[in-house]
Amino acid sequence: MFSASLFVADVNMSVEECEPQRIKKLPDHVVNKIAAGEILQRPSSAVKELIENSIDAKASLVNVTLQDAGFKLLQIQDNGTGIQKEDLKIICERFTTSKLEQYSDLQTLSTHGFRGEALASICLVSSALTIVTKTEGSELAYRASYKEGKLAESVRPCAGNKGTQISIENLFFNMPLRRESLSNHNEEFNRITSLVTRYSLHYYWVTFSVHKQGENACNDFRTSGSANQKDKISDVFGSSLGKDVMGFEIEHCESLSFSCSGFVSRPCYVSKKYSFVLFVNNRLVEFPALKKSILNVYSVYLLKGNNPFVYLNLRVKGDEIDVNVHPTKEEVRMLHESEIVEKICKKVDQLLINSNSNQQVDKTGTLRESVGKNSPLGATESPCHMVRTDPTLQSLEPFFNKRKSSLMPSVETKVNDLDTTSNRSRDGSPRIDETRSFSTSSNPTNYPPRRTFKLNSLLNLRKEVEQNCDNSLREIISNCSYVGSSSPEIAFVQHSTELWLLNMQNLAEQLFYQIVIYDFGNFGRFSFSSQSLYVQKLVELALRKSKKYEEEFEGNTARIAAAVEDITQKFYSRSSMLLDYFSWEISPETGQLATFPMLLRNYEPSFEILPELIAEMGLKACWNKEQECFDSFARIIAKYYTVTSRFWMHRPDKDWKYMHEHVLLPAMKLFLQPSKNFQQCVAQVASLPQLYKIFERC
Helix, strand or coil: CCCHHHHHHHHCCCHHHHCCCCCCCCCHHHHHHHHHHHHCCCHHHHHHHHHHHHHHCCCCEEEEEEECCCCCEEEEEECCCCCCHHHHHCCCCCCCCCCCCCHHHHHHCCCCCCCCCHHHHHHHCEEEEEEEEECCCCCCEEEEEEECCEECCCCEEECCCCEEEEEEEEECCCCHHHHHHCCCHHHHHHHHHHHHHHHHHHCCCCEEEEEECCCCHHHCEEECCCCCHHHHHHHHHCHHHHHCEEEEEEEEECCCCEEEEEEEECCCCCCCCCEEEEEECCEECCCHHHHHHHHHHHCCCCCCCCCCEEEEEEEECHHHEECCCCCCCCCCEECCHHHHHHHHHHHHHHHHHHHHCCEEECCCCCEEECCCCCCCCCCCCCHHHHCCCCCCCCCCHHHHCCCCCCCCCCCCCEECCEEECCCCCCCCCCCCCCCCCCCCCCCCCCCCCCCCCCCHHHHHHHHHHHHCECHHHHHHHHCCEEEEEEECCEEEEEECCEEEEEEHHHHHHHHHHHHHHHCCCCCEEEECCCCCEEHHHHHHHHHHHCHHHHHHHCCCHHHHHHHHHHHHHHHHHCHHHHHHHHCCCECCCCCEECEEEECCCCCCCCHHHHHHHHHHHHHHCCCCCHHHHHHHHHHHHHHHHCCCHHHHHCCCCCCHHHHHHHHHHHHHHHHCCCEHHHHHHEEEEEEHHHHHHHHHHC
16 A cells, blocks of 8 residues: 555645656767667678678679677778778768769669668767778778767878778677677677678679688688579589579569569478578568568478578569668568569469479488489489599599689789789799799790809708608608698698698798798799889888787887888898899889789789788898898798688689699699698598498497
8 A cells, every 4th residue: 555645745746847848859979879779780780781882882802801790890891993082081971872862863773772871870889980992093092980970080091902991890889788689699690691691692793701700711601703693502502402493584574563583492402491582673671471472382392391492683663662661771662562472472383383293202201303214313323433542533622612713824913903924933843933024925935044042041941941851741742632621721632541631821831931942033023013012101001000010119109110210221221132032122212112022823922911021021030141031031921921711711813722722732742841840730630441440340
């Protein structure tokens, strides 16, 4: 029961307390944060917005890098058209867009974004947002940092590739409840990979990748651009689905103003999960009514527990669709929704009826395509024919990936704006390209004669390599056959009746060190023909921006300036030696970097490491004593020449499996003298005699 005094107090409330509260206009920063929380529901929402921006910018390469599922770091890099320097001042403000100017433009919109809220919303729920961009006609890239939707510091020039890189730090740092509710990082990472998978299917000519920073490369997701959409299905979803999909096509329907194409799975396809991917006017959307209706059609044909795969590309007339009905643009409204759903379902039903007439149920209760008696598919092959009796005839790779590797260029190699030239090989060694001219059109047979150096310092270094060589490891590597690769760092080879694991990263570092020592003064060159790179600027960039030197210099401007001056003087004063011995041309007057040594034909290092490489040589290399100088130069160059898994993700024109099989491993077989100190680089995985003993016990 309530006390009498409490009741009286409620009755005698003051008139002021009974009055309604006044309506106030919320400040802009409150409005913006509320809108940002609605637009960005989780990290995958930010990835979706930024991927769509990259596609709108006509990118053919989109790389996503994540740390803690995007909460700590979310980075999107593309090679699109880039952003004008003038636009960087307002790009993170709300309702700034290049996609439309008036409301009627929505009816003819061909891009994904149109509101101009994505970057502003991301900036408001993250501690920092950084943009590095470079346009086609610009000589320099530009870097801009933002906080709370505003430019934190002036736009600065920097080094960078064509396109845009957007880095987001500490997503939802100011929304603790949201961040706590999304604490399952594996689930968030899976959502992002699922999202990227769908975009890679629709935009099959674009190369997509997702990289988990700081973790094993086996967690990475990567697809390469393909000329055929059906091949992309096999690449992304597996070869079994690629074999069991049917093309879907509805030509333009005048009465409903729409057309539709795509792929749907046959009834024989076995899957526990229903995969439904729908793009309407090239926009990834949800359409629950269509999704449920198609599943109802399949329910007649599928065995219990099976689910279909459906990918549809629906094109509707612009003035009969409303794309502005959802904060995250995940839904659209169409004028003739029910009629379109009915027509699509009828077409799916017709395809399944035709497919079903060519199917049979096997003894396991699984639907399979029927084959004629004389069909090659009807013949059963004895299991013994699947045994790999001759390791030189076949590798394991084709059984897992039937996608053709991009062939490497035979003479000329290009990285972004870098031209390369070629060189002939010495006897018994991998081919090391060399030229005295920067032209790539010269006759490849007109090479300068190979020079021989008999310096005691070089002879001592070579003797040390030979004395430390492990002959048993050299036997394994020299006479092995490539089996396959599990990551850019790990490859598997067969030697005799044994399966071996090779740490390609450590072995490649040894290889490049020995190439520097043995091919001293006979390297090829990469020419920086269309870029102006200066030693002083590269060193300053490394010392100021690289985390490697944060502790050493602690942002001290005076110490950095002194170090830059010391390093540049070392390179200027020894420019003749660098050119003669290492094919490293640097102008002693201006400090412009013109060429860089090419150690191995068809292999290109990550040129993004040039600032750190030059800084490392200036700080750590020995410049006064001849033998120590050559040794330190060789080790530093080899270390930076050896790239990691993250590098391969950003190189759509290179396939690391191809590089393992056709470039690095052949060079190691001919040239590498593996050191006894690197026995951990090689590990035996299986032995056929031991396996037989195990099976005999069973």
